[in-house]
Amino acid sequence: MSTFHFPFSISHSKSGGLLFALLCSAPLAAQPPVTLEQCRARAQAAYPLARQRGLVEKALALSVANLNRGYLPQVSLAAKASYQSDVTQIPIDFSQVPMLSSVSIPSLSKDQYSATLEVTQSVWDGGAISAQKTTARAASALEARQLEAELYALNEKVNQLYFGVLLVDEQLRQSDLLAEELRRSYDQTVSYAENGIAGRADVDAVRVEQLNVSQRQAQLRGSRRAYCEMLAALTSLPDSAFASLAKTSGDLPLRLQPDSLPSLLLLDAQSRHLDAQKENIKAASLPKLGLFVQGGYGKPGLDMLSNEFAPFYVAGARLQWSFGSLYTQANERKKIEVRKSAVALQADVYKLNLDLQKARLAETIQSLRDMMKMDSDIIALRESVKKAAEAKVANGTLSVTELLREVTAESLARQVRALHEVELMMAVAEYAQLLNGGS
Secondary structure, eight states, rough: OOOOOOOOOOSSSSOSSTTHHHHSSOOTTTOOOHHHHHHHHHHHHHHHGGGHHHHHHHHHHHHHHHHHHGGGGGEEEEEEEEOOSSOOOOOEEEEEEGGTTTOOOOOOSEEEEEEEEEEEEEEETTHHHHHHHHHHHHHHHHHHHHHHHHHTTHHHHHHHHHHHHHHHHHHHHHHHHHHHHHHHHHHHHHHHTTTTOOOOOHHHHHHHHHHHHHHHHHHHHHHHHHHHHHHHHHHEEEEEGGSOOOOOOSSSSSSOOOOGOHHHHHHHHHHHHHHHHHHHHHHTTEEEEEEEEHHHHHHOOOOOOOOSSSEEEEEEEEEEEEOGGTTTHHHHHHHHHHHHHHHHHHHHHHHHHHHHHHHHHHHHHHHHHHHHHHHHHHHHHHHHHHHHHHHHHTTTTSSSSHHHHHHHHHHHHHHHHHHHHHHHEEEEEEHHHHTTOOO
């Protein structure tokens, strides 16, 4: 889980509530703010991989349907033509027997032909088809979990963009407040200059600060548009949908369900897939019983002494038992157990990292809350110092440049608190995602 880095410095004052309507294209005034959950859901629905869910389900249905056809009668057609070097003969010379001297048994032809059609019906396949269906379902579930894990990773991208916009909004709001403060300072400094309390350089100094704020606002508006465009690309929502974003809660979630994390569910699916493979190993070592009917036409037929083409049929039961798999069965099972142990080890490592991340985020959240309390005290003190500086300027005991320094210091304190507020919201959102699987 990565730490979010805001792409803005706070060396200048920020904000802009009234400029929201200019930041994304044609927003509706009555449009409700978009929430983080809505952005996440839309991003996952719009992501190209999301369409693979239906493909996985269709592939499983086709696989199971094909395996079920193994229970149906199987029909095979075969034809053969051959020539052999020798044929069966009766080793009796009837010419030496007086009473049978006229008897003659023709020899069989060395060329033979046959065409057969065989129908077989499985009675018991040792559980092979059932095991294959279980494996197919487990493989499909594993593929689905892999897909969910990839889609879950989108949440981090959405978080980066969403909280980036929230921070820019706060910076613009603070920038608007500073701009209004500088406007009043400018009017007052002009009045002071007219009365000889301040000089032209003081008026120019205030004007420079106003231009700096305007320049910063233009930069922030450009950054917000860029974030809106990226969010729009991820969620397939229009840019205007992000005219206003809802702030997330700063409270920790009450319900914790770490076992619902896609990464852990993926590891569980891998383990179940390995268990399903055991059934295939077992089925391969069991006997198979089936019925068959074979009909054909050939030369010779079933009468091997006939040298004529004749039809024939054979019906019966067939038992097959291959012992080759018994040689490797034990090792194959051990291989699966080794793989399951590796999966279990990955789960343990993941849970350990989860605990470490949980502790880090909990400490970060508490630290941000403490800093925000101090931020409020700092802002109150900075405001008091600024008011005192304004009084001194009015009395001619403090320069306008020194007053501007106090105005900037107060604005900076407000910016720091806004940054901490957004960082807190993101830390809590990350904590909830970490422990509740994004729910």
